Amino acid sequence: MSNFNRRDFIKISGASAAGVALTPKLSGVFQNFFQKEGKHLLESDAVKVPTVCEVCFWNCAGWVYKDQEDNIKKIIGNDDDPHSNGRLCPRGTGGLGMYYDDDRLKKPLIRVEKEGQQSFKEVSWEEAFDVIEKNMKAIDKKYGKESMALLFHGKTGPHFEHLFKAWGSDTMGEPAGAQCLITREAGFIATYGAGLASPEPTDVRNADCLVLIGNHIGENMHNGHVQEVSTLIDRGGEIITVDPRFSTVASHSTTWLPIKPSTDLALLLSWMNVLINENLYDKDYVEQYTYGFDLLAEHVQKYTPEWAEGVTTIPAADIYKTARIMGAAAPKTIVHPGRHTAWYGDDTQRTRAIAILNALLGSWGRKGGFYFPEKLKLPKEAHPPFPKPKWSWKDISKKKHKLAIMGITNEILDNALPEYKGPHKVKGLFIAATNPLQSIPDEAKIKRALDNQEFIVVVDTMPSEITGYADVVLPEATYLERLDHLRTAHHRQPNVALRYPAVMPKYDSKPGWWIARKIGLRLGLDDFYEWEDFEEVLDWQLKQVGSSMEEMKKEGVKLFPRNTPMYLEDGEEYWFNTNTGKIELFSTDLDEWGYDPMPVYKSHGDVPAGFLRLIYGRLPMHTFGRTLNNPNLNDLKKEPNLWVNPKVANIYGLENNQEVWLQNPKGKVSSFPIHVRITERIRHDSVFLPHGFGNKGRIMVNGKVEEMSRTYGRGISDAEMISNIEIDPETGGTGMRNNFVTILTEKPTKTEEKS
Ligand code: SF4
Structure with missing residues (x-):
């Protein structure tokens, strides 16, 4: 072939x-399969079936309600689930559109x-x-x-x-x-000897100050976290959002710092400078639990707020002010590690800087900072050892x-x-x-x-x-x-959740x-x-952990008791899983392997003349390209807009809702156009493009076309515009934030893409 x-x-x-x-065709094959081979549909009169949502990777547990004819009526959260606390987000509620979507394979x-x-x-x-x-x-x-x-x-x-x-x-x-977690996990493992996994063990419900850097909670529907951030807002807590875009969470923050893209590490280092030089760091914690403080203190002297102002465009006064807010709330301050953390090719170092800042604030292992999560250990089914591949x-x-x-x-x-x-x-x-x-x-x-x-x-x-x-x-x-592996993600309490098929698979899936x-x-x-x-x-x-399918079909989620404390006790001896047994502000592993043992700021260059930085990200109602076609979610947002600052609109002579194309520095022109939204919510040196649109997938099946009909050709694919990838040397993370576009008001009839 x-x-x-x-x-x-x-x-x-x-x-x-x-x-x-x-012309969708229903097939009897799967019906036969279930009658003969499967017992997966609950056979009682119950119309409530446990599920784990897959509209995004937060994997909330919930209940599917269906009638006696197997028509799904609604999906709601499971009250016992620590991921959802009984509430699904709007995306998850609309999840049943994935089942009913007649464009399915x-x-x-x-x-x-x-x-x-x-x-x-x-x-x-x-x-x-x-x-x-x-x-x-x-x-x-x-x-x-x-x-x-x-x-x-x-x-x-x-x-x-x-x-x-x-x-x-x-x-x-x-x-x-x-692109997502690898650089962040590496940065935290190098610092604490432990990664974060999902959901991140951030104790936002007890925090007084939350710092978000390029982190779009609210557009990223991390359900449990969104709920905890809401309570922080209600409690009048501090939220400092660093983002070139006035995101949903920025609009609910006490401080928005519209940073020049690619300079985040400069801001993080200058915050360390202020915390150390103004004695705002947690001295007892740093003395007891960290390694390399003196080296770090010396290292960050050159990264003053005045220096950082010239790099980040954030006024030095705002850098001092926000560092003092963070220090005053410590240890109940969280500098959130974020997701999708491969940006500019030095991302292990940037996430290391976030980890180090949290260590200076004493937030790791502290109430209102990062709790120690626990996970249920499920034994794996027995099978022969896997053969060892040659490579x-x-x-x-x-x-x-x-x-x-x-x-x-x-x-x-x-x-x-x-x-x-x-x-x-x-x-x-x-x-x-x-x-x-x-x-x-x-x-x-x-x-x-x-x-x-x-x-x-x-x-x-x-x-x-x-x-x-x-x-x-x-x-x-x-x-x-469908049935999948049990969800045993770590959390405040070890837990297990079941996804059980609520209905028979449609068609021949x-x-x-x-x-x-x-x-x-x-x-x-x-x-x-x-x-x-x-x-x-x-x-x-x-059954190895004292439960059964029978129980889980009724409960959906089961919680288990913790075995260890959630936070450090005052002065408690604690061994971190690093070479020194301490939180490594100076990383001995990175040093040994020839990487920077402490984060060093390196410029990523400026936006090329005639171009704008391409910032891409999620919309609240969509996760992936696949969710765009979900009829329920598609109803909420059928077409994306390109966010453009009024200054840029003026230069290009754009009007609101005007149709434009994008072109990258290699000459690639977007396959489809997009409508402009002129807004002060984006910096003048950047544009914002929602992720996942611009779908151009079509297949011919038996002479007919199959496609995602609700999304085909709508908007511009960010992936299509990205031509420059910055590789993170420590992990291989693929940074995609150093990409640029110019705006075309008419599509060229012929485009040449340089190789
Ligand atoms: S956050 Fe929303 S979309 Fe994601 S798993 Fe939970 S309910 Fe589903």
């Missing part, structure tokens, strides 16, 4: 698309070619598995199992991780990892980046390019629940990597850009129709566990699947 150009296929599909209607598809035209053909699951088995075995024979890589996201990912590890490939990465993601990423904790998708795709001549070639991709063409940067490179693959499988609920590049497309059931197991059996991995139904695994796991 390798002799075609996938890019051509997309062009063919797009050209043939206009005016073709969809409906049947397994395989690519076929007829008279030079490529298209997809609907097939049975067994036919799709035939193709997968044949091609995965062929890649193994030709290159080794390691050359088949897995890219995944969300709760469905672990099913395919298990499959790949059992087969013998550990070449895998989570596209969001290198893995570590050979691709870990050797380059000492603090890499997972595969860097961009680097895995580098090894998938035709020009890659090294020993760790990627020749096949298995992509589960992620769309790399929207979720990771450098579209041109990704397309070349995709074109160079001998086999691609896509598992997803919706057709997106990546679907058009697949050889086999497998329709996955939505979170409301199937749950990820079922798909992974069936492929595993085709590949001869029977020893790794000694169960027939994933429910058996969960029941066994729950």
Whole structure:
């Protein structure tokens, strides 16, 4: 299946698309499956089924209410759930639109070619598995199992991780990892010997001061945190928001610092300077728990607020004032670690600076700062040891980046390019629940990597850009129709939450566990699947901790007692998991590995003449490209706007709601236009573009077009505009905030993109 150009296929599909209607087909296959193989629908008269929301990664637990005919009526929060406290956010409430969306992938598809035209053909699951088995075995024979890589996201990912590890490939990465959490985790691990994971253990409900840097709580619907921030606002607490954009949370803050983008580290270092020089830091805490204070104190002397004013454009007086507010509230001050923390290529150092600031304020392990979370330990099901692959993601990423904790998708795709001549070639991709063409940067490179693959499988609920590049497309059931691993995320109290199928999967979609197991059996991995139904695994796991599926179907969430205190006692001896056993203000690991042991400010340059910095981010009603097509959420926001400062509008002669295109410094012009919103809420040197729009994924199935019809061609894709990626040396994190665009009031008829 390798002799075609996938890019051509997309062009063919797009050209043939206009005016073709969809005809959704219901299939009886899954009904049979459930009657014969599954027991997943609650068989009692109960109409309340436990779920874990997957509209975003906060994974709130809730209840699905349905009538006797299996029509879902509503989804609400589970009162016992610490992620949601019984309330779902508006996105989560609208989650059932994912189930009802008639643009969903409906049947397994395989690519076929007829008279030079490529298209997809609907097939049975067994036919799709035939193709997968044949091609995965062929890649193994030709290159080794390691050359088949897995890219995944969300709760469905672990099913395919298990499959790949059992087969013998550990070449895998989570596209969001290198952009979202990897640099932050590295920065905190280097400082405290512990990462933060999700949800972050920030004790906002007891805090007096919260500092948010490029952190959009409220647009990022981190439910529990949004609720705690609301109580902080109600209590009259201090909220200091640092953001070039007047975000939702900035509008509720006591202070907004509209920083010059790319200079955040300068501000953080100057805050340290003030805290230390004005003796506002927590001396007892620093003396007892930290290592390297004298070195840090000397190191930050040059980073005065007056110096930082010239770099950040924030007046020195405001830097002094906010540092004093933070110091006065300490240790009940949280400098929030944020998410999506890969920005400018020095992001481990920037998040290290955030970790160090919190240490100076004495907030780690303190009430109103960061609590010590606890997590329920669930035993894993028994299976033979995974075979040891000859090479893995570590050979691709870990050797380059000492603090890499997972595969860097961009680097895995580098090894998938035709020009890659090294020993760790990627020749096949298995992509589960992620769309790399929207979720990771450098579209041109990704397309070349995709074109160079001998086999691609896509598992997803919706057709997106990546679907058009697949050889086999497998329709996955939505979170409301499937069973997944138990949620055991750490929190104030250890807990477990169950996602149970509320209804049978629509069309011919199937749950990820079922798909992974069936492929595993085709590949001869029977020893790794000694169960027939994933429910058996969960029941066994729950019984090891004194619960059961029976109980969890009734309760949805179960809380367990803590084993250790949530906060440090006054003067308590405490051993941190670092080389020195202390919070390392001077990192001995970073020093040993040749990185800066303390954060050093480095300029990232200025916005090129004639361009504006591209700032992208979420809207409150949407999470990913996939959620945009959800009819409930789409109703709330169908089209994005480009935020433009009035000064910029004046220069370009723009009017509110005018249609414009964007062009990046490499000459790439956006595929679609966007309407302008002129607002003082964005700095004059930047524009803001909501993430996930500009979808151009279309596939031909049996001569008809399938697409996300509510989002196709609406707005501009930020990923399409991003051409410059700054790599964080410690982790491989892919910073995408050093990208620029200019505004075009008319679309050029021909565009040239420089390579
Ligand atoms: S925060 Fe909202 S969208 Fe995210 S998991 Fe919770 S309810 Fe769902």
